[in-house]
């Protein structure tokens with residue numbers, strides 16, 4: 035039997051197989067169960083997260099010979115034809131390549147006829163935002179007064195490019211980028227089934243490389259298997275994506291938080307020499323500090339934390355190294371750098387400069403902290419002898435103020451900077 039690529043073989047067949055989009059699948063299943071299926075749906079979300087798969091599952095659910103049902107059988111001829119894209123009653127067009135008014139007029143004429151075998155005629159338009167304005171307008175009439183046997187399912191990566199007149203006639207669902215732990219979990223199950231030996235950090239690296247897309251994750255896995263066979267390590271995956279290892283990314287985070295300039299420069303040199311993708315590094319570093327901030331504020335609440343158990347252990351350690359104000363400063367610096375990356379002549383230099391600034395920030399004491407400490411000392415040890423008429427008296431020179439002297443001694447080696455956060 036011919037080899038079937040993993041992304042196709044493991045394409046979701048049931049609502050339950052669609053990973054990380056429960057907020058959408060639950061609503062769709064509910065609509066089927068109570069018999070309140072709208073006549074048009076719009077799925078918005080980044081590529082490779084299951085929009086088209088979901089459209090086909092929904093079509094099967096509506097047109098299955100045993101349906102409409104939330105559990106399409108996937109065995110009847112309707113289900114099988116829909117899965118392979120050959121069903122007469124399910125018209126699937128790609129807005130990117132069939133974006134002209136003729137195609138849409140053609141479609142409009144076809145949906146006027148009753149379905150041949152299924153319950154509904156279902157029109158699936160992928161990348162619907164690519165339709166020309168004339169095509170949109172041709173579609174609009176049918177969308178306004180659709181025959182009762184017609185259902186529209188649109189999918190797009192760019193929701194804001196779809197005409198408002200179309201959006202207002204659809205039920206809109208926003209599909210999310212799939213969280214890393216969910217991708218890791220799914221990949222682990224698939225690898226077990228396919229008898230592929232792969233360790234946790236390698237699974238995580240595949241998920242990191244896929245940036246929230248299940249299809250990309252499976253394509254990468256395919257690529258790795260044909261390149262390395264059925265035993266995969268983290269290094270194999272990192273080489274394909276140009277990613278740095280989880281551990282060295284975390285080491286860089288620690289070096290930034292502890293202000294260890296030498297370690298920062300050593301790591302950046304190591305990544306650059308190994309040909310790592312430096313832009314990707316900054317994105318991952320930002321995600322790391324974002325997770326750290328979330329951890330500091332809400333703890334291990336997985337709903338907000340896009341991290342695996344190993345990553346969470348590292349976050350727990352780093353959370354003790356710096357308070358949230360510092361972490362925000364680092365995140366701000368990284369965000370600013372990201373904006374400047376595309377104009378940078380030397381990406382490496384920009385990264386080095388930024389990380390050194392971040393590390394320096396780790397050693398900065400804010401003016402507010404100095405004041406707070408000063409206040410604390412003054413409160414516990416009020417000045418001994420107060421002159422009788424302080425208003426007329428020349429003030430004690432600031433540097434001779436004993437409390438201030440103590441504060442400066444305590445913060446020796448640190449740099450006093452101005453607080454620029456609102457925390």
Ligand SMILES: [Zn+2]
Pocket residue numbers: 097098099100106107108109110111112113114
């Ligand atoms: Zn069926």
